[in-house]
Amino acid sequence: MNDPLRMQIQYYQPGYFIIGGITSQIISLSDSVSFQEHPNRNLDLDSFIILKNYQHVLSFAFAVKEINENPKILPNFTLGLHIYDSHFDAKIIYEHTLNLLFSQNRTVLNYICNFWNNPVAIIGGLDSEVSFHVASILGVYKIPQVTCCVYAPVVNDRIQRSTLYCMVPDEEHQYTGIVKLLLHFQWKWVGIIVKGDDKGETFVQTLELMFSQNGICTAFIKRMPMQSDMHNMLILFDTFLTVASFLANASVNVCVINAETHMMLSFQTLLNVAESNGAMPINMVWVMTVHWDFSLEPYFTAMNIQTFHGALSFAIHSSDVQGFTNFLQILNPYSDGDGFIRVFWEQAFKCVFPDANMSKETKEICTGKEKLESLPAPFFEMSMISQSYSIYSAVYAVAYALHAMYLLKSKHGAMIRGNRLKPFKPQNFQLHPFLKSISFNQSAGNKLLNEKGQLITAFDIINWVTFPNKSFLRVKVGEMDAQVPPGQQFSINETIITWPRKFNQVVPLALCNDHCYPGYSKRKKEGQPFCCFDCVPCPEGKISSQHGMDDCFKCPDDQYPNKERNQCLPKHITFLSYDESLGISLALLALAPSATTALVLGIFIKHRNTPIVKANNRNLTYTLLISLLLCFLCSLLFIGHPQLLTCHLRQTAFGVIFSVVVSSVLAKTFTVVLAFMATKPGSKMRKWVGKTFSTSVILSCSSIQAGICLVWLCTDPPFPDLDMHSLAEEIIVECNEGSSNMFCYLLGYMGFLAFICFIVAFFARKLPDTFNEAKFITFSMLVFCSVWLSFVPAYLSTKGKYMVAVEIFSILASSAGILGFIFCPKCYIIILRPELNSKKHLKLKTN
Template sequence: MPSAEGKENIAACAIIDPFQAPYEYVQRGDLIIGGMMSQLACLTDELHFSEQPKIKFVDQLITISKKYQNVLSLVFAVKVINENPQILPNISLGFHIYDSYENARITHQNTLNLLSATEKIISNFRCDSQKNLIAVIGGLKPDTSVHMATILGIYKMPQISSCVLAPAMNIQLQFPSFYRMVPNEVHQYKGIVHLLQYFQWIWVGIVASDNDNGERFMQTLIPMLSKHGICTAFKEKTPSVSNALENFSSLELIRAKSSVIVTHVKVLVACADTQTMTSLLWMTYYFSLLEDVTQMSMGKVWILTAEWDFSFETRLRGMDMQLFNGALSFAIHSNEVMGFTKFLQNLHPNSAKGDGFIRNFWQQAFNCLLSDSNEPMDNTDTCTGQEKLESLPGALFEMSMTSHSYSIYNAVQTIAHSLHTIFRPKNGVERNRFNHQNLQPWQLHPFLKNISFNNSAGDFVSFDENGELAGGFDIINWVTFPNHSFLRVTVGRINPQAVQGQEFTMNEEAITWHNIFNQVLPLAVCNDHCHPGYSRKKKEGLPFCCYDCALCPDGMISNQNDMNYCFKCQETQFPNKNRDQCISKILHFLSFSEPLGICLAVLALSFSLITALVLGVFTKHWDTPIVKANNRDLTCSLLISLFLCFLCSLLFIAKPHIVTCCLRQTTFGILFSFAVSCVLAKTITVVLAFMATKPGSRMRKWVGKTFTNSILLACSFIQTCICTVWLSTAPPFLEFDMYSMTEEIVVKCNEGSISMFYGVFGYLGFLASVSFAMAFQARKLPDSFNEAKFITFSMLVFCSVWLSFVPSYLSTKGKYMVAVEIFSILASSAGLLGCIFFPKCYIIIMRPDLNSKNQIIGRNQ
């Protein structure tokens, strides 16, 4: 209930009853521009149909002194036009401005006052004293604009509004005479989404007024946010201002609305119309009385729509503005207008005749009473009239033109340029059908729709096909200070006319965040980010912005925060340990530069050198009995084949190529077949030689070079044919194995035909088995004529190596598979070399006394 002081304020409202003495500002001219502004607001009870409608003030008039600049911008714009000889040189513009009081009944009343030539409203009546009203500018709110349009539309009177939210979805169809000096609100909604996405804010609160505009704001914005991956933590509707003033002193209501101010959500998006912001300011005021929640209410990022101009009503002049420090707001694009600041500096209560706004503004803004005021002067200073507007805090008045005032300034410029186009001679001929005395308002529409010009600030002004300003929005960062001053810093832009991809621009470095954030980008998430290496996992029963973090599976990564899914690296890459980056795989092959390759290469060369030395020893002692025994030519052929076998292992080292792939297995198969064929021929020679020594034996005809050479060539020819068929039908080829090893690409030789590969090894095993079987049968023949015992040991080593090769080869991968085959080649070849030739070399070098025919014959006997 109102206090005694409140009753006095109600009485004050009765004195300035707008229906008896409305606030107005009049300047005569040949053509009149009407204006409907809102500097004052009457708080009224809601109307009930149970009683007769009436105006009942529940509190004093609310004065928002900053909105007086809207009136002054219209006055200044008319002054600029009248002083410009290039525009309307023989016509003067005048204006008639009323205050709407943000009240439907008063708005209707004053709209009819604009249309009437007399103090008494007489509709549809024209008299000689008609004021020549040509267009109307107003209002700042959607509902005020609709109240005006319903009347002005009847007379096809052009109306240029600066309301940010359109009064209706199809405004041009419902009100063809209605224009907006504001870009389409869709661009603002898109700008909010772009802004939240830019800073990765996905957990936000929505605040709007509890009326049709607030409901439409939520219904439009929330689906857009959800579509772009942004969750609404809560949505709160603020009550009407009258309810706020009556009930916000109730602690229960404060706690009920605590989600708006005290919530832990860091980013709040507010539809910043008068009702919403006034309610928020009163809530903040009462919260400041509760010490336990004062600090919790700080440290939020407010994102405010273009209605916001950082204006407080005069009763809240002492309120702490730090709540909105670092706020980001959208604003109709504006520019500095030359001369406006000087125009304001020359303003004082007695400077302008016909200005019915300035007295109340001056008294409320400077918190004083003029000397001729009839109001009581208890505890109130007297105004001198010499107070300086620049001394007022920015929340009460600004010396630079605000975006709303800039829109009104552009509206006057638009009307003036349209009139200039009408009255301007065309091809040197005056347009006699138009003059300022008989010009009808509806005749202005074709020129308004097609208007395009650069205003005095250098900005291009035109309407789009919907009668809305073809332009964009600025993004403003508000920096507040303890002395109730603030800075307006333009940090971004929404420009629908820009090239694709550049419609949204942001200068993050120019932003000053709330002090509590210490210039660190605020986070607005339901929970901590899922860092790279993790993916989001939905929490049941909570919005999609609330999630757990799951480690990426093996072989998969995520390289950004909050990824929905992990993904696999390319075939040539593999995940790092943290699973947040793909690393290029290195080529995996047995190289001459690594220890294993070096060791195997040294072994191969060493055994090749040893073989060459053995061959040299045998050549030097070519005519000794031990060399002559058992076919010198076979011995020489075997040593040469073993020498080549050792060297062929080098084909398996280094990066494979198509040529080496074809030569590896075939060269190895043919050489080893030749070596084993030599061993087989030597074994058969030993057996036949022993049998040929028996009296009457017919085996002598088989003992000789022809037979042994036939065995050698026949066995080798079969292997050569197998390899030739292999290379002709399905030769080996170079292959890159991406999957066998996680971190490396295995460069290997694919054998082509696996059956041919095993055919080569199978035939080699067959020859080795036959040689081993025959040598084993002949192992007990007399030593002087017998190599079979050494051949038996050599073939036992050979077969053991290659039998163990098969499981080892199949159980390894990459270069180790190649190393196993090289080791098998070297081991088997070394077995043949050592077991067959070491004993003979020992006798030749260490025991030459045993290398004689007599010694051999003697031992035989």
């Protein structure tokens, strides 16, 4: 390192304590080293200034001025400053850092000409790459470095980490804030733009991991060219056109940008190229990271900043700094100590100073009376911006650490040469314990460093409102504060946000496809990110009541989905009631045969002494008619609101009464058979013919059914119940059968009796009988068995009140079949053909 660099712009102000600084405002484009020839010593082939970054130098100087004027901080001592620029070039960063340490125009390592000019700490840099290069040197000498970059430099060495302090919050909080901001507005389909280097890749990997954990998808990732790519301007121009065309046509409304200095320079170049070539306007909501700011350079004076209208960015929480604007208004461009101001002045006001080695034909002469407030805000602002505020706070942090050390040394100071105190000039490494535990209150507010050497403060969320005259407003709309309880860390007032004009003040949608409407749910698209999906209708029985639901859900048991499947409606309570036509019809249908049965019974009682009534056991006939009457009437138990008593009686009464009916028919059948067999000479069957046998058949057969019903009622009886699932839109009030097996036993036994009766009657149908009763019993049992065999599938295939109606109809039909086939022929003879109801006719038939 025998030859100094050509451009050694610096800002030097003497003082008892010197605070060094590395800022980043001059961009130098230098030749790349090919290692095939001796490197060009004139590294600064071309350079220009990021005008707004000059404020970083001024905030440094203003903090030093305030501290020197404050008698409460370092009394009797003055602060000085010594600032170099990084030129965004590693070679120059190393050169200038060494110059700060050894105070030489010609860098001589480890040679200190003047101990008093050695900086106590160095503030820099403004991005992680510059900070890393500075830290690699300062860590060796244990000199404190206070950095103002949000993304901490990757320093693996323990010594480097122990000398580094960050005047910004932990970068993890910013990542969390970005995710919370996207989730707040339900932005699930976003793009990412970063610089194409390791820092950009780290940003992408960290953010994509958090995106995937929170259901956010990355629509695209675009990487801006690095500084080394700027040498080939043709390729760079084509790259910018390609990216601009992609962004203009992308179906993405939100894009996250890592607002690193070079990245923002490249991005603004891209927008300038797009606009100058008539590309389509790029309309998105830009979400910028910390330190984003408009920084238009002389090359971009014509750029329309309306592209950033409605953008959102994060900023380190800061307060207004009183007196800073006045400080800017009295700047003197002819200052000897500030080597930056003249370069800034010439580029900002497009003029040259009379003593400058530049052509004066095309530029005006700088008078020094130009006003900074006349510059457009994208070039320079009169209020302190976020990153300048971090530098301002960093100077105060070093000053308060020195003050704390001074107070300690003064209390325990060593006396030499009589009453004279040893001069207070600490070694650099002695400042570390005080920086690690420092808390201070500068003119703008409280500051505190945590155990990691990071600033404890919040991030503000800023909404950018731009105007056609290149002016803009920063509107604070929210905050991300990691110090508060978890549920309160993120807050935002979306009512005061100004959105890009494209969205007409409506919160933009950022989805791979539109929300699924209520009644639909998401179904993932094959081969697409999980944020991309198809909308499919909810299946039968399920609904979705909100937009964008991942799945449909069932309604509560007492509700059912509407036709659109987007709402649950209350189910109707239903049962077979006397108030509806079906219930009334079945009731009338039960009463009519009941009256008919009663009429038949009356006819038989009135003609009880006639041969046709006496022929087949008169008492047995009365029993059958009474039980049929009860059968018709028991069907009324099935109509009406189910109650505990009616539930107990429904099936048991039906089962027992029907068993009596079938038993009576069976007894009649046996009576026919036994009567025929008893007429044979010497037959022993005579003793079986009579009332005792018939009564025994009825009692024994009915008792078994009664026993089944009794066991049923004692073990698992029927009870009133609500069936909410059988019908989609109705709640069925029913009698739960309790034990379904017992109900099957009841029907099975009744069917068994009917089958036995049918078989016996079938074989006895041709026996000589006066009125051929066996044939009529056969037909009645055939109807009975047909009805109940049909009942089983019909009963199982219906639900609700229709299931009850099927059973009622089966009871009425089977009872009517027995009544009709057995008693209609006899009534016909009794009423219409009384001449046949005589002993003469009976003997004639017998013979």
